[in-house]
Amino acid sequence: MKHYRHFSDATITLIGNSCQIKDNISGLSEKEKRSIKFYRNMVGLGRFKKVNQPPKREAGDIKGFSRKSRLRLLKKTNRVDHENKSKPYFVTLTYPERYPVDREEYKSDLDTFLKRLKRAAGDVEYLWRLEAQKRGAPHYHLLLYIERDINLSLFKKWVSQNWFEVVQRNWDIKDGKHLRAGTNCKRINDFRQASYYVSKYMAKTDDEKLKNQGRYWGASRGWEDFIAEDKLEGKELIIFRRIIRNYLKRKSPAMARKVARGGSIEIWAPKSFIIRAYLYSKIAAEENSPFGRG
Incomplete structure (x- = not known):
């Protein structure tokens, strides 16, 4: 029909x-x-x-990362004109052995990190996704578009240093291992590869360790082209x-x-x-x- x-x-x-x-x-x-x-x-x-x-959505009614949430995330990924942007970066941010269990705390960490990134790099568009590691610790995946040309090696060092500082800003004794292994950063070559990374790492729906966390993903203003x-x-x-x-x-x-x-x-x-x-x-x-x- x-x-x-x-x-x-x-x-x-x-x-x-x-x-x-x-x-x-x-x-x-x-x-x-x-x-x-x-x-x-x-x-x-x-x-x-x-x-x-x-029903209309109300505060506190997001229970998990559902199939509908996954579909909205994939839609958001495809609403970018990748041909007219710089090559994106895929960044993973993890916590050390000691990690926050209060969602307000680790979401504040992400917000602080993104503010630092925008101050350092200028115009940045981003898509973020919250997940749990096997041990239960929260971690983030980011898809970033940065207009300014940057050196990948220097960018990796900047990400490691600043995420280390954000996470442990209130710690009396710092965990030096986290500075060396708390982040991962890759440059993505094309839209197909970007879609692959989003599907594999950001769009999984089998996460049972983080429930009732509010938003599980988000994007910057102006993300859609x-x-x-x-x-x-x-x-x-x-x-x-x-x-x-x-x-x-x-x-x-x-x-x-x-x-x-x-x-x-x-x-x-x-x-x-x-x-x-x-x-x-x-x-x-x-x-x-x-x-x-x-």
């Missing part, structure tokens, strides 16, 4: 390597609207479940959806089925491919018009 055939137009928004397709159903009849709404409810919620509005927005109408929209669906068949069959089914959706693909698909759908729809290309 491919409802996208019925839609008159949709807004296409390109944000980094993420494409949002938002259907406009204002031009449909009431019968068509009810049919599409009923179909979505049956597919998304199950045939016998009551359809309700999702808006590129363009436009409308596709009628045959343009159908052609665009078919191209995207065919591209996703092997890479993400579930997402390909959602594209074919119709309705608003966000898909992930290289920015260059999305732009080519958009331009082709415009040209192909015009060439197939009974009135020609004018």
Whole structure:
């Protein structure tokens, strides 16, 4: 059942390597609207479940890093225009044998470290993820974009020294081992590698040691890179959806089925491919018009 055939137009928004397709159903009849709404409810919620509005989030109701949280994290990762940024860095921050158990304390450590980083490096965009080690100690993974050209060796030393100082700023006796082994820092070569690191290290959902920690991940302001927005109408929209669906068949069959089914959706693909698909759908729809290309 491919409802996208019925839609008159949709807004296409390109944000980094993420494409949002938002259907406009204002031009449909009431019968068509009810049919599409009923179909979505049956597919998304199950045939016998009551359809309700999702509850509003309140403070303290984040119990863990769920599959939905993971999906939002992956969406955030793909909303970056990696082609127009400097190469990112993947940083891991760990604690020594003695570590805080109060979430306010270790989240304050991260906040202090990021403030130091912004003062030292200037414009920094970051994505962070909180996890627990096997011993139960919290640790952080960071994906960083730094505009200024920096020396990797010097940056590693800076990260080690400053995380050491932040973590042990109130200690009377310092743990020198932590200075040498408390951090890890790598330069990432491309978007594919960045996605790999996020999927492997930042998007795991099997963490049972840290519960009720508030936010388990976050990003800096300005992380998302808006590129363009436009409308596709009628045959343009159908052609665009078919191209995207065919591209996703092997890479993400579930997402390909959602594209074919119709309705608003966000898909992930290289920015260059999305732009080519958009331009082709415009040209192909015009060439197939009974009135020609004018």
